[in-house]
Amino acid sequence: MSKDDLPSESDYALVGKTLPEIAAPELPYKPPMPKSFRPKIALIGAGGISFAHLDAYRRAGLDVAAVMSRTLARATTRRDEFYPDAIATDDFESLLRRDDIEVFDITPHPLERVPLVEAALKAGKHVLSQKPFVTDLDTGERLVELADRNNVRLAVNQNGRWAPHFAYIREAVRAGVIGDVISSHTAVHWDHSWIVGTPFEKIDDLIFFDFAVHWFDFLSSLIGARGTSVYATRNRAAGQQAKPPLLAQALVAFDGGQASLVFDAAIKHGPLDTTFVGGTLGSLASTGPNLGEQSVTLTTEAGIARPKLEGAWFNDGFAGTMGELLVAVEQKREPLNGARGNLDSLALVFAAIQSAHTGQAVKPGTVRKVPGI
Template sequence: MTAEKIRKTVPPPGALELVPAPELPYRPQDPQNYAPGIGLIGCGGITKEHLTAYKAAGYRVVALCDINRENAERRRDEFYPNADVYHDAADLLKRDDIEVVDITTHPAVRPPLIKAALLAGKHVLSQKPFVLDLDEGERLVALAQDCGRELAVNQNGRWAPHFSYARQAVRQGLLGDINGVHMSVHWDHRWTEGTPFAKIKHLILYDYAIHWFDMIQCLLRDQTPLRVFASTTRTKTQTMMPPLGAQVAIEFDHTQASLSFDAATMFGRQDRTYIAGDQGSLYSLGPNEKEQTVTLYNADGVSQPELTGSWFPDGFHGSMGELLRAIEEKRRPIHSAADNLASLSLCFAAIHSAETHQVVIPGEIRRLPIDD
């Protein structure tokens, strides 16, 4: 861009006026004529959000499975009273009327289930984080391709209204070339103390921040991340094992990205996203990830779209809806497992950097140690 063009597109201070917000397709979308039987494997706590979204969207969940049969029965009774219940996933996968399976188990036991589902001819939506090993993830991606099935990852944050609007704004070029993406989250994650989550050493950078790593990868998908540096901090008063403070800096050729997490914030909680481009910027702010006000700045003025919905359950609706639409339209879903491996490579690099205090090149760290 020439200096003259820059001068013409940058308004003088105080010149921006409030203008109508661009209408962007940020809401979850459903397939037109595809209503497959869906099976749910794993009926833990988060599946309440899955099934709330699926029922509201009119999706046909015909079977539920959990090694603890009572979990599956409880979900069935609450959401799909006519669905069948199994405690062995193999029995669910034998059914010809099930074309899509949603696998929500913990990462360590998920890959064999994904493999079995693909070999049984099912399309798969995997809960996040996808895998603990990038090489294993690549093998599953290759298997899905060999089987002619779609394999997607439930990165539901992409369909949180504020993230989805931002994603569409960047995709449609409203911000021009992106110079910086900066996200900070200040909340209280100590509710996990005493739960299995508290046994994850890098609870914040792995289990939680994967949504934010994925958004960076999604927003900057045309750029290659060069280096990652991260650190974690234990607060002075915390009693649980995982560090509750974390920060990450990611360097691209022409863009910088940063993440900051304060997971022991009792008062003044805040969730903030800022995306700076050479033709505009987008700012999202709220007390949490579900309540956000988006502001778009560009040469036309300042606009604030009136967004509807919330991350929960819209994110889960969007994730399954995109997979179903991709199957119907015979294309790869935007949240494909292949795409998600790039997000995981950022996550793994950040965790290794936090452990070693070294700058790490994304993709070099292939596996996340389970027992770190």
């Protein structure tokens, strides 16, 4: 072997060549809105997160005609705060009978939500379901089939899909900018201790099921149903007060690639949120201290692009999920956040939870229900 055949110092140090700065491609990452379809919307459930839904809809100029809650006072408070001309009610059935309300945004927790979604679909309403969509895949498939039979659209409020950095990365992948995806690595380090003393503490696999579902959904938006195995772990962080384990991580193998998802939910100082997606023709990276402050870079053979993105996860993500549903209705197509595709995301989540409990790799789709629920 000659000297010229040996690796260079740069090879050992993983030093890449200097690339020029180039213009970032223009991609449709912002929340979509229909051209002319402006139906009346009913918000079902006026709990904690409902403010984000209503604020996003008001900013987008959408027409919320009713706010419903089992506790009328909650519905009234939310109505007065965001849509004073809407009605506030505790009567779900009365809203089903209103022909002028075409879209239902249904927000309660999964087990309470399923019969509400089912009733709305049977009444011919288009539905945006809160996430996580369902606790078992068979129920999810049944609801998807019910929507098809009634010729209505069923979407899921995976609002992370319209976080600006996630949306730009997804659209770049869909446009073929980085070629075929061969890797996706996301890591979130933050403090989730606010759940202490709340009902969220009752969810044993809180990190995977309630929080990480956004990141599994992001992965699913890149690879679809290509996942072949999931290996995951979870652990309690030293000194944590919350009941559910706050540390969780997963490795996902998929045809032609690999992915990792890391969640450190007990970091009180120095939060960090990073994303890397590698492809055969380039890579995309995003980093920042939190979900709302992210800087994206796109690297290809041509150079490095740094798109200047507008908006924030809260509340552009909520505008995006509803807006995409309305556009899909207008264009008579499946929503990008459709429930059918969301089952691929949940298959990854369920497999991760099962793996974390058993210590074994799990094939996505073989675990039909959330373990422990």
